[in-house]
Amino acid sequence: xxxxxxxxxxxxxxxxxxxxxxxxxxxxxxxxxxxxxxxxxxxxxxxxxxxxxxxxxxxxxxxxxxxxxxxxxxxxxxxxxxxxxxxxxxxxxxxxxxxxxxxxxxxxxxxxxxxxxxxxxxxxxxxxxxxxxxxxxxxxxxxxxxxxxxxxxxxxxxxxxxxxxxxxxxxxxxxxxxxxxxxxxxxxxxxxxxxxxxxxxxxxxxxxxxxxxxxxxxxxxxxxxxxxxxxxxxxxxxxxxxxxxxxxxxxxxxxxxxxxxxxxxxxxxxxxxxxxxxxxxxxxxxxxxxxxxxxxxxxxxxxxxxxxxxxxxxxxxxxxxxxxxxxxxxxxxxxxxxxxxxxxxxxxxxxxxxxxxxxxxxxxxxxxxxxxxxxxxxxxxxxxxxxxxxxxxxxxxxxxxxxxxxxxxxxxxxxxxxxxxxxxxxxxxxxxxxxxxxxxxxxxxxxxxxxxxx
Ligand SMILES: NC(=O)c1ccc[n+]([C@@H]2O[C@H](COP(=O)([O-])OP(=O)(O)OC[C@H]3O[C@@H](n4cnc5c(N)ncnc54)[C@H](O)[C@@H]3O)[C@@H](O)[C@H]2O)c1
Numbered sequence: 001x002x003x004x005x006x007x008x009x010x011x012x013x014x015x016x017x018x019x020x021x022x023x024x025x026x027x028x029x030x031x032x033x034x035x036x037x038x039x040x041x042x043x044x045x046x047x048x049x050x051x052x053x054x055x056x057x058x059x060x061x062x063x064x065x066x067x068x069x070x071x072x073x074x075x076x077x078x079x080x081x082x083x084x085x086x087x088x089x090x091x092x093x094x095x096x097x098x099x100x101x102x103x104x105x106x107x108x109x110x111x112x113x114x115x116x117x118x119x120x121x122x123x124x125x126x127x128x129x130x131x132x133x134x135x136x137x138x139x140x141x142x143x144x145x146x147x148x149x150x151x152x153x154x155x156x157x158x159x160x161x162x163x164x165x166x167x168x169x170x171x172x173x174x175x176x177x178x179x180x181x182x183x184x185x186x187x188x189x190x191x192x193x194x195x196x197x198x199x200x201x202x203x204x205x206x207x208x209x210x211x212x213x214x215x216x217x218x219x220x221x222x223x224x225x226x227x228x229x230x231x232x233x234x235x236x237x238x239x240x241x242x243x244x245x246x247x248x249x250x251x252x253x254x255x256x257x258x259x260x261x262x263x264x265x266x267x268x269x270x271x272x273x274x275x276x277x278x279x280x281x282x283x284x285x286x287x288x289x290x291x292x293x294x295x296x297x298x299x300x301x302x303x304x305x306x307x308x309x310x311x312x313x314x315x316x317x318x319x320x321x322x323x324x325x326x327x328x329x330x331x332x333x334x335x336x337x338x339x340x341x342x343x344x345x346x347x348x349x350x351x352x353x354x355x356x357x358x359x360x361x362x363x364x365x366x367x368x369x370x371x372x373x374x375x376x377x378x379x380x381x382x383x384x385x386x387x388x389x390x391x392x393x394x395x396x397x398x399x400x401x402x403x404x405x406x407x408x409x410x411x412x413x414x415x416x417x418x419x420x421x422x423x424x425x426x427x428x429x430x431x432x433x434x435x436x437x438x439x440x441x442x443x444x445x446x447x448x449x450x451x452x453x454x
Contacts, residue, residue, distance in 0.1 A: 001188055001275060004077035006101050008035055008066060010162065010343065011044055011121060012083035012278070016066075017051065018166035020058035027077070029069040039066035045371050047342035050163040067351075074108035074116075079184055080259040081153070085277075093125055093285040094214065095132060102133045106140025109148050117149030117181040120201070123150075123208050123282055125289040129201040130177055151183035152201035154208035159276070160340030169171060170341070171195040175204025195395045212282040217299060218267045219274045219302070220306035226270035226447025229244040237270050238431055244268065270447040271340020272352070272403065272429035273310035275337035279344040280307065300389050309327025311351045314429045317444045318399065321425050329397040330361045334430075336370035345372045352429075357381050364397060366390040368406055393416070395401050399425040413437035 005012045008030040016028040030036055035045050042059055044051045058064035064066050067073055075079055084097040098120070105118055118137060120129045129152045138144060152175030157165040172189050174196060176182040182198060189196065199207070226237040245251050247263050252260045274280065288298040294318075322328060337347040344350055347370075356363055363384045367374060371386050378384060387393050391411075394400070400421065402409055412418055412426070413433045422440030426433075435443040 002076060002078050003027070003186075003188070004029060004074050005073075005095060006030075006069060006080060006082050006104070006126055007097070007122070007123075008039065008086035009083065009085065010048070012081075013039070013046065013055075014048060014051070014157055014162045014166050015081060015083060015121065015155065017054045017058050018163065019066060019188070019222050020061075020063040020127040021054055021167070024063065026058070026064050027073070028064070028066045029073070030066065033068055036066045036068050046154060048159065048162045064414075067426065069104065071104055071108040071111060074105065075112040075114060077116055078187060079117045079119055080105055080108075083123050083155070083290070086122045086124055086281075087277075087363070088281045089143075089283050091284050092288045093281075095124065095128060098122060098124060098128065098133065099136055104141050106137045106259055108236050109137065109141035110145055115148065115180065115328075117151055117178075117184045118183065119151040119153050119181070120153050121153050123212075123278070123285070123286055124205055125152060125209070128203040128205060129175070131208055134177070138260050141301035142196060142248055150177040150201065151175055151181040151185055152204040153185060156203055156208070156211065156299070159343055160338055161192065169194050171197055173197045173199065173204045173207050174201050174217045175201040176199055188410060195377075209282055209286045210281055213286055213300060213303070215267050216274055216279045216283050216307070217303050218221045218264075220303040220310075222268050222270050223273065223307050223310050223446070225279065228447040229447050230313075233449050235447075236435075241268055243268070269431055271310070271431065272314050272446060273307045273348045275336075275346040275348045275351075277343065280304070280346045309346075309400045311355065313446055314352055314401065314403075314427060315355045315359075317446075318356075321401065321427075321442060321444060325359045325361050327360065327362060328399065329364060330356060330401060331393060331397040332356075332363060332365040332386075332388065332397045333367075333402045333409050334406055335365060335367035335374040336368075336404055339404055339406045342369045342373055344377050347374075347377075347404075348429075350374065350377050350401060351402070353378060353381065353384070357383075367404065370404075399427065401427045401429065402432055403429050405430045 003019055003024050005028045008028040012028055016026045020026040039046045042056050044055055082101050083223045084101050089093050134150055154173050158232040171194055175183040204248045229235040229237040283300050283303055287297045336344050337348045364387055365384050366387050418438050425442045426438055428445045431445055
């Protein structure tokens with residue numbers, strides 16, 4: 001099938017190469033010329049495991065190209081998938097990129113008699129596709145639904161394992177407003193054999209929000225439990241969660257006695273909060289939508305409040321552990337919002353660095369691949385010393401702060417490495433390492449406080 005994708009970011013590009021890898025003829029459109037140039041030369045502009053190889057393969061097979069967006073180049077697509085950003089402005093979802101794209105599509109539809117289905121993949125609040133998008137396309141094109149098709153196909157990929165998530169999805173949600181679009185979506189996804197959920201577009205939109213909001217709720221709930229455990233003293237929240245994870249409703253037991261260990265358990269581990277371009281934005285988006293609908297959103301309010309507070313727990317641990325922070329050398333390990341991505345949008349590390357900057361400490365920062373994006377995000381803090389080799393600086397610093405769960409930081413627990421930390425403070429804000437591995441250091445973390453207050 002001939003597919004056009006508008007918006008070639010984390011979602012659009014993975015969707016593009018993923019669909020092309022199954023034999024579809026894909027053109028990815030963007031309004032940024034540098035992205036188009038890079039992609040056509042075979043180099044992705046974002047980091048994602050396996051993306052380099054897959055992009056090279058689909059270009060070689062003549063199944064993928066990138067183009068600067070123009071109305072005329074959209075007219076020969078059977079499906080146009082919209083994957084532009086939907087950021088937050090003043091706590092509300094900003095749908096201006098969606099409207100702008102719908103206008104472009106409307107102008108394209110005016111130029112052709114071909115039937116084209118427009119499918120929104122961006123995360124948008126319920127009712128956006130069947131009202132705002134539909135109205136905009138109809139107004140600009142002068143056509144009515146039926147002369148073009150309309151669908152909503154939310155994306156559930158996780159940065160860091162996005163290619164795998166796209167190639168092996170757990171479900172595909174096929175929201176549609178007309179039968180032809182459903183037929184086209186079924187054809188598009190016929191190479192995939194997973195649960196396919198066929199609903200109207202506003203249900204599809206709500207599925208995406210419900211999914212992300214429930215995951216974010218779990219994270220904030222566990223973080224709150226961790227803070228209670230720490231305040232109580234002599235409770236390690238990791239021991240608590242071990243007991244909770246053993247509940248067969250979270251972690252089912254197979255007939256042979258083994259556990260399934262579902263991924264959901266990784267959302268039930270305490271930390272310094274969730275970041276990224278999705279969870280904070282989507283919880284805020286649904287919260288403001290719910291207010292707009294006249295519905296109280298007590299849970300979503302609390303999820304966000306806990307999450308805003310959680311980075312401060314790290315600062316609290318630090319200020320309690322070090323009497324005079326002035327001029328102290330702090331090494332930040334991890335700048336991206338999660339491991340295996342270069343994405344620093346809404347990263348908790350960035351928030352914590354801003355807090356640290358107020359404390360007049362000397363900041364050293366490492367990330368395996370996120371440094372260029374972090375430098376851009378932290379332009380206002382010129383004094384940060386970025387290092388490519390965190391092991392080298394270990395001996396010179398006073399405090400190590402683990403903020404992202406990159407695998408390579410597990411090396412800290414090696415005997416030789418942990419010896420380098422003797423007499424220093426290690427704050428493991430993601431519970432990556434076992435406290436016992438650092439007998440000579442002050443190991444501090446979320447949900448762990450050896451003193452008893454009660
Ligand atoms: N990143 C994720 O992990 C993820 C996962 C699921 C869903 N989503 C949703 O997918 C959507 C896209 O997210 P993303 O992370 O890929 O965003 P992104 O910012 O990485 O990419 C958006 C792209 O759209 C382009 N763009 C904007 N306006 C355009 C226009 N008028 N014409 C052509 N191109 C245009 C931008 O230049 C950019 O390259 C959002 O709604 C997001 O919530 C993201």
